[in-house]
Amino acid sequence: MKIPERILLAHGAGGRLSHELIEGVFLPAFSNPELESLDDAAILPELPPGRLAMTTDGHVVDPPTYPGGDLGSLSVNGTVNDLVMVGADPLYLSWALILEEGLEGEKLRQHVESARRAAEEAGVTIVAGDTKTVPRGRGDGIYAVSAGIGVVPEGRRVSDRRIEAGDAILLTGTAADHGATIMALRHGLEGPGLHSDCAPLNHLIGELWKGGIDIHAMHDPTRGGIATTCNEAASRSSLRFLLSAQAIPIAPGVYAVCEILGLDELYLASEGRALIFLPGNQSEAALEILHAHPQGRDAASIGVVLPAEAGHAPVELETLSGSLRPLDMLSGMDLPRIC
């Protein structure tokens, strides 16, 4: 079965071309009995014991391909990570694409291939899928929508309500790599150190669970970055978070991109990092586990949780000059600030 040269509207219409697309592109990539039955819905084998977790996510990214990833891997990892962040072990995903008429078949194949690889790396199975097409000029080439289910084993309770004063805040790697890479690409900047951190987090976080770490809460700082994610968690927990600029690991290239384009690294997305809230006295042990894993080499303790205090913002940063700066939520998109 061959790959179409360009996507036509009919590829999403359910007729023969749709079938060709499924058999030529999707089935070869995601072969598994649940998907291959091609029924209206996948019937899953019995799940391991625990509470069921489910999530869904839409994905748009401009440009759709960038150093370190593309829409295919981003959509799979994003859904995997959403499950991991609530303490679940991710198991099954659905994956739907919306394609703009005229998209090159080869580009589609690349996104499918990287989705396949991402699923394999995370150890999840894609059991259902769909493709729709929109007329040329009505889409941005390719969009993805993914949903996933996983199981939270007995004994894991991950919730912002468990965050308490005295908790440490860990970040599992350098901040803002994904967001800075995308912004750099859009504005003509390049550098060997710039690539997305997009990755599945289940193996890394699994090590912490195995090591007996009592994770209170977890978030992946995607849109809006560390600052926005911390604000959301702080408002749900009614506590005060104090972060240290000195402690937040940032790749030098990322820092340079932010300086040049007038962006703030604390507001740019990561796609393969977690912010972890855990008891302060487990911080050392957790860091040791993280550092031993290739994905967690740069992990660091970046802040502490304190009781709320009058005159202080819910999230503050101790700047490099030693002063305190309130960190607000991101308002709107982060735009380069030049003039």
Added chain:
Amino acid sequence: MRTRDPFSDSEAVRGLAREIAREAEELEARLTIMEVCGSHTHAIARAGLRSLLPEKIRLISGPGCPVCVTPVDWLDHAIALVERGDVILSSFGDLMRVPSSRRTLEEIRSEGAPVEILYSPRDALKLARSRPEKKIVFLAVGFETTAPTIAAALVEAEAEGLENFLILPGNKTMPEPMRLIAGDPEIAVDAFLLPGHVSVITGSDAFEFLARDYGLPGIVAGFAPTDVLRAVLEIIAQGKHGEAKIVNAYGRVVTREGNQAARKILDEVFVASPARWRGLGEIPASGLDLRPELAHRNAALLPVELPEPIEPPGCRCGEVLKGMIDPPECPLFGAPCIPERPVGACMVSSEGSCAAWYRHERWRNMESGR
């Protein structure tokens, strides 16, 4: 974890802050220092410098945030251009959320209007080459630092015969509004923190008039925390001795004469013209208009239909820009005017005084964290 520029060194910052506290004790009255440059506003907020300064030093923001002073009808004009159908707007990201009479550029973009966010005016030339069937209009805002980059892009387009690159002229120059503020008896400014990157182009001599004509000290300062604090220290020293001098404290990039090549290109392309400033009104010779020879590059001459401009009612940006009130004194501050839904332009850019206050200062005076 980061290697960071030594001009932000925390030990030096603390040493300077301590020295400022010591020196300020001997001041007889409170010193009001106006930072005219939006990047200073941003840098001061970002480094949390207000919290390091003693009571006797009051920092206020002036009219140097380019998007904050861009008038409503200029934005209306930009939007009317895109409605012609043959225009692609290109702009710095800074302008995207500034309210016009009706909508923002970000809003019309989300409705499908072609608005490109660019890092450099040169990128607009690239766009013009790739879209020969459209007019690429660059929204020319910014002060003396930015205007030469736009002028250079125009010179390049002329040399290349790139017909479809135009600008909507809106660049402004700093000295004139500062003269206005310095001479206004209602505005009590004791000294100016002078714009470092504007001075790279104009040279520090361009601000001598402040000391000469108005007896006010002015310090050309960079944007690292130590740059700002050193300038404050110098202002206190002058204040104590009753002096008024223009001092260049950003000698690593600023000279007395400025950048001659840039000033020459600026002269080739632009002429001084009267300009309207949001909040300040019309100021003679404070704008840069295209020379008549370049009329074919002037998007303001393309026929469009303009709506009646509507100023946001109740917005006190004008008084904020002149340093007459602090942003929280505006009754709209915080409700309904917030960075996500700005009523006035000062709440838009992180350089705008209202936005900087909202993000960085509002907690300090609050009873409880939430």
Added chain:
Amino acid sequence: MCLAIPMRLEERDEFSGRVSLDGVSRQISLMLFPEAEVGQWLLVHAGYAISAIDEQQAEETLALLSEYAGEMMEL
């Protein structure tokens, strides 16, 4: 206003050059600062070099700063 960042000039031709900071590089125009030399730290604004960093001045400022920092250490 006027975000301008020091970047090092890596190579140049008549009107343009490539500058870099921490391994991140970009093409810029040298039209506003034609005298730029390869290896020099330039001040870059909106894709144009507008000045060079005067190393001697920078060092004098840093020396001054280390005095303030040093005084801090003693206290």
